[in-house]
Amino acid sequence: MTETRILVIDDEPVSGRAVRERLPLTAIRPLLPRTASRVCREIQSDDYDLALIDVMMPGISGIDLISRIHERDPETVCIIITGYATVELAVTAIKKGAYDFLTKPFTTDDLLLVVHQGMERRRLSLEARRLQKIEEEAQKLAAEKARLEELDRAKVAFIRLVTHELQAPISAISTYSRSPAE
Secondary structure, three states, X not given: OOOOEEEEEOOOHHHHHHHHHHOOOOEEEXXXXXXXXXXXXXXXXXXXXXXXEEOEEOOEEHHHHXXXXXXXXXXXXXXXXXXXXXXXXXXXXXXXXXXXXXXOOOOHHHHHHHXXXXXXXXXXXXXXXXXXXXXXXXXXXXHHHHHHHHHHHHHHHHHHHHHHHHHHHHHHHHHHHHOOOO
């Protein structure tokens, strides 16, 4: 089984450490944003399965990062974490592409649940994409098979036509060659 790659984008070092301690079997990369441009460079430079993103950071909103993360990999699961939870913020985050919303402080169980659900969503989404590609390939193969069958029918029809057209001259030549010479 491959390692789950999680990116934690939070301006508080404690958050990255807390996530790492609570999810010991995953590859966690805490990213402490000092500048918005550094965060943007990081999310464009590597692939992650899941991103835990703080909403309020210096120079950039975590909600704005969702679209940038999805530019790199649309299947990356983005989970917003914040200590300033409101219904409006949660709705905005979901509308912008966040999978879920986690309020600080959160328990280990809360974190494990949202991460496991997010990873299951990613797995199902990747599987759906794989199946869609297989279906597209099957449709291409079916179309190619139909084209080849049509070519085969045309070949058989051509051979019948040529056979039919050559029967009369061959019969005439055969009859002529058998007839006694005068």
